Amino acid sequence: MKRVKMLLVTMLCVVMAFGAASVPVSAEVIEVEKPVPVKPKEISVELSFSKRVYHLNEKVILNLKLKDFPEEDIKKIDKITVGDDEFTCEFTSDDYDYNSNQFSVIKFDGTSTPLEKGKITITNAVCLVTAKQGEDLSKYFFICDTEKPISAIFYDNCADNIHTVYKDNWKTTKKATCTEDGLEVRRCIICGQIADSRIIPKKGHEPGELYVCQQPTYDEEGEKWIICNKCNMLLYSEKIPKLQRPQQNTKQPNKIITTSKLNFKKKSITIKKGKSIKLKYTRKPVNAQDVLSWKSSKPKVVKILKNGKVKGIKKGKSVITLKTSTGKKTKVKIIVK
Numbered sequence: 001m002k003r004v005k006m007l008l009v010t011m012l013c014v015v016m017a018f019g020a021a022s023v024p025v026s027a028e029v030i031e032v033e034k035p036v037p038v039k040p041k042e043i044s045v046e047l048s049f050s051k052r053v054y055h056l057n058e059k060v061i062l063n064l065k066l067k068d069f070p071e072e073d074i075k076k077i078d079k080i081t082v083g084d085d086e087f088t089c090e091f092t093s094d095d096y097d098y099n100s101n102q103f104s105v106i107k108f109d110g111t112s113t114p115l116e117k118g119k120i121t122i123t124n125a126v127c128l129v130t131a132k133q134g135e136d137l138s139k140y141f142f143i144c145d146t147e148k149p150i151s152a153i154f155y156d157n158c159a160d161n162i163h164t165v166y167k168d169n170w171k172t173t174k175k176a177t178c179t180e181d182g183l184e185v186r187r188c189i190i191c192g193q194i195a196d197s198r199i200i201p202k203k204g205h206e207p208g209e210l211y212v213c214q215q216p217t218y219d220e221e222g223e224k225w226i227i228c229n230k231c232n233m234l235l236y237s238e239k240i241p242k243l244q245r246p247q248q249n250t251k252q253p254n255k256i257i258t259t260s261k262l263n264f265k266k267k268s269i270t271i272k273k274g275k276s277i278k279l280k281y282t283r284k285p286v287n288a289q290d291v292l293s294w295k296s297s298k299p300k301v302v303k304i305l306k307n308g309k310v311k312g313i314k315k316g317k318s319v320i321t322l323k324t325s326t327g328k329k330t331k332v333k334i335i336v337k
Contacts, residue, residue: 040141043069045127047082047144049152053164055190060152064091065102069140076135081128082144093132123149155190163188163195176200178231206230216240256289259324264332273336276311281322281330291325302334312336 043066050061064080080091080103091103125144131137155164165186176182182200187193205228216222222240227233261284271277294304302318303311310320315336323329 038139040139043067043140043142045080045082045125045142045144047122047125047150049150051152051189053153053155053189055155055158062089063102066142067145073137073140076131076137078130078132078135080142081130082125084122084125117154119151119153121149121151158188158191158193163193164190165195170198172200173197174200176202178203178205178228178233203230205233205235207235210236210238212240214240216243218243218245257285257287258290258326259288259328260284262322262324262328262330264322264330266332268333268335270335270337271310271312273312273315276305276309278307278309279320279322279332281308288324290328293323293325295321295323297321301336310334 046065046067048063048065050063054060064082066074074096075093077093077096079093082089082091095103097103127142127144129137129140129142165188169186169189170184171186172182172184174183179202181202183197184200185194185197188195208227208229210224210226212222213225214220214223219242221242224238224240225234226236228235261282263282265280265282269277269279294308296302296304296310296318297320298316298318299313301312301314301316302320303313304320305311308322312334313336317336318334319331320334321329321331
């Protein structure tokens with residue numbers, strides 16, 4: 001009987017418990033969106049030495065570049081720690097160069113930390129970025145780009161005057177001219193000193209054509225030149241004689257004997273139509289050399305023939321004028337019937 005009572009009590013408790021659970025809760029609640037996990041953006045970290053070859057006493061600079069990293073978030077970085085099994089290096093925001101978009105830091109310094117000859121290779125580096133206080137960079141995940149290990153080689157040859165140069169890295173320090181050799185050198189890629197040099201042979205002149213640079217005159221000689229086509233140096237010159245002035249005729253012409261008097265013997269003469277006569281005149285001196293000329297005032301009435309002859313052509317009157325080249329003259333009237 002007691003067992004039956006205990007069983008009934010137990011069943012009653014279970015029923016009461018389920019009944020209480022089904023009663024609605026009336027407390028005040030605030031609903032919010034369930035956060036969606038965001039996958040951090042991967043930022044590739046690129047490491048590089050500023051040079052491939054260094055001297056033991058030279059400062060070595062290791063560069064760090066964040067690829068595709070927003071510039072506004074650069075200022076949120078407090079420091080970047082990069083390291084592997086052999087080295088650890090810290091970059092700070094003060095090391096950032098906005099012009100080259102990279103961090104730079106001096107990792108080694110031979111003056112304070114002795115270095116050994118050989119090769120340093122960075123592989124499997126790990127990058128840890130620390131944000132400034134109050135800043136959050138959790139949306140980024142930084143991965144070092146170490147698929148291709150980076151290396152730097154250290155030498156100590158310069159101290160023994162054994163320098164390292166690039167094979168074809170010749171630089172001209174003096175250009176060769178037509179008359180002088182030139183010079184080109186190679187500098188040590190570690191210490192920067194001139195390691196060796198070689199002569200650039202002189203080119204030699206290239207003569208141009210002979211040309212007249214100055215024409216001669218009556219008072220000055222001219223000149224011909226040959227100039228080098230490469231350096232414009234005068235290689236040859238030749239004088240051109242002065243021009244010859246034309247000779248002036250200084251010989252005085254012979255004086256001619258001129259006519260002083262000239263007169264026809266008659267002032268008027270009558271001839272028949274178709275007839276001709278020779279006009280007579282006196283001339284002094286008789287050996288006068290000036291030239292005589294004849295003219296008829298009416299050539300259709302009286303025609304002038306040769307040697308002082310005239311001919312009546314038709315009835316009428318005409319005046320015949322006899323004149324010397326020096327201006328003396330005389331006249332006669334001819335009447336044709």
